[in-house]
Amino acid sequence: MTPILYGIPASPHVLIARAGLEELGVVYKLVTAVPHGQDPEFVRVSPLGKVPALTDGDFSVDDSTAIVSYFDYKLHGNDKKSIFGNDPQSRARIVKFEKYLQIEGFDLASRFFRHFRNGGSIEQLTEIQRNAIKVLDYLESELQDNGHFVGSSYTAADTALVARLMAYHLARQTLDNNKHPKLSSAYEKAIKEARFSKILSDAEAMMGKLADRSAESTP
Numbered sequence: 356m357t358p359i360l361y362g363i364p365a366s367p368h369v370l371i372a373r374a375g376l377e378e379l380g381v382v383y384k385l386v387t388a389v390p391h392g393q394d395p396e397f398v399r400v401s402p403l404g405k406v407p408a409l410t411d412g413d414f415s416v417d418d419s420t421a422i423v424s425y426f427d428y429k430l431h432g433n434d435k436k437s438i439f440g441n442d443p444q445s446r447a448r449i450v451k452f453e454k455y456l457q458i459e460g461f462d463l464a465s466r467f468f469r470h471f472r473n474g475g476s477i478e479q480l481t482e483i484q485r486n487a488i489k490v491l492d493y494l495e496s497e498l499q500d501n502g503h504f505v506g507s508s509y510t511a512a513d514t515a516l517v518a519r520l521m522a523y524h525l526a527r528q529t530l531d532n533n534k535h536p537k538l539s540s541a542y543e544k545a546i547k548e549a550r551f552s553k554i555l556s557d558a559e560a561m562m563g564k565l566a567d568r569s570a571e572s573t574p
């Protein structure tokens with residue numbers, strides 16, 4: 356049975372899950388579910404009402420890291436292709452950055468979306484942008500020259516980074532190539548990869564539809 360991922364393409368946490376699943380080559384079906392949607396199956400698999408949530412046969416779990424880690428283990432166990440690292444030091448660094456991106460990455464994505472939804476002031480937007488730059492400064496300082504946090508292939512930390520930078524782009528923010536050259540080139544490289552450009556296009560299409568709908572409803 357094909358695993359089902361519940362969520363909406365432009366959700367920052369759905370992007371994190373999808374970037375990881377694409378990297379792992381998981382075939383899944385994306386079923387539209389908005390946070391706190393009332394579809395009974397979604398309510399069952401996501402008791403907190405958050406997206407993303409996953410079902411794979413009888414199993415379900417609702418958290419982007421848990422979803423990626425579930426498939427990583429299912430496909431790779433502890434073999435050398437795990438995207439969570441294959442030695443203690445790599446695993447520690449990958450988990451550290453994935454977690455940082457989950458928590459502090461809020462400043463790159465959801466804070467902007469919340470601000471636009473609530474119609475905040477320019478001063479507030481400037482403050483949010485300033486916070487986002489601090490997060491980007493730190494990530495820039497930790498990224499290797501090859502654009503990965505660890506090693507030379509995409510790990511769960513890298514896919515979380517790609518997802519966060521996609522959300523930053525969806526929030527109409529632009530990376531500054533002079534200030535953040537490693538992040539800028541890592542992002543440009545990633546979105547040229549079909550597996551990542553596909554999920555970015557889905558998210559952009561959804562944002563486009565939302566913009567059209569709000570333009571239509573504007574008198």
Ligand SMILES: N[C@@H](CCC(=O)N[C@@H](CS)C(=O)NCC(=O)O)C(=O)O
Nearest residue numbers: 366367368390405406407418419420
């Ligand atoms: N830790 C969860 C967080 C998921 C999350 O907060 N998703 C947002 C959408 S991006 C949501 O569903 N928000 C609704 C809420 O927090 O009530 C994960 O990584 O999947």
